[in-house]
Amino acid sequence: MNALDVTGLSFHYGRKEALQSVSFSVMPGEFCALLGPNGAGKSTLFALLTRLFVSRQGRIAVMGQDLQTSPRAALACMGVVFQQMTLDLDLSVARNLAYFGALHGLSRRESVLRAAEVLERLDMAERAGEKTRALNGGHRRRLEIARALMHRPRLLLLDEPTVGLDARARAAITAHVHALARDDGIAVLWATHLVDEVAPDDTVLILHKGHILQHGRAADIAPQNRLPAHFMALTEDTAA
Incomplete structure (x- = not known):
């Protein structure tokens, strides 16, 4: 069973499209880095995953529990670290x-x-x-x-958890969360715009303007540790 299944998820702010037909899964023990520049739709996706926002377009399931029809059971399976301290x-x-x-x-x-x-x-x-x-x-x-x-929880969601921290603190926290996925089998969805937080064996989900540009193993998407250049090229090409 996947820890997280997102299928056909779309969301609009009035006429502005924030997400369009986003679909992906995260398995137990998988560290999935959600990459994207500011405004890509990462925070909107997290708001939907944590039920701060609700969309009628698409489906979200956590450990098989539908977030729309069984919200308490689904939310009980996840732990959340928001971007703003609480x-x-x-x-x-x-x-x-x-x-x-x-x-x-x-x-x-x-x-x-x-x-x-x-x-x-x-x-x-x-x-x-x-x-x-x-x-x-x-x-x-x-x-x-x-x-x-x-x-x-069986799923850990972290929305840009290292914003404002120095390089040493960022590296330490990133290492701790990778260890949670590897050693405890916790599924992790880690939203960031900092590509140096991504390890070669991590899954990468690149989001830009509400669309998934690429989804796969970091080393396969950008061989020879060229993820920063690859990521920049993708977002720049799409913007153009």
Whole structure:
């Protein structure tokens, strides 16, 4: 079973077309990089996947659960890291996780156990008691990823999660999420416009002006690690 199936998905803002007949799948353990320049439709796609927007054109299924007809079951299978930070800065790291665990119906004991598990995985166990406000940008992002993993989702959606971070923090977070896909079998959809976050064995989905330009293994789409040049050429040719 695919972790995510998107079929014939379209969306308009009034007369403006944001997505047109977008179809793709993400399998368990697959790291799929959603690439595209600003305005390509990445954020619109994420809004539809997380049910912030609803489209009557197309179908979205998460672990076989239809997002339109069974939204609670579908959403329960996914963890989400939005582009804008949504942490409570006045709570500690541990309390941010505990609050999220309670929203998902976890008992206090289970929340504590899972918080310890995800913080350890993201190298943040020693920061559990710190105020979130005291964390730097990279550690705040790690905390958001940890929070998204509290209910053990099978699909992890990340909308440009490294925006505003320095190169070292970006590399560390990208490596952590790749490890989650590889070691835990979590399906990952990682939206970005930064091609250096994509590994040769990742799946690449190139989106431009609401259309999928290419979809496949990064090394097959752009052999010899020429993805940046290939990506730029595709978007420039389409714009022309």
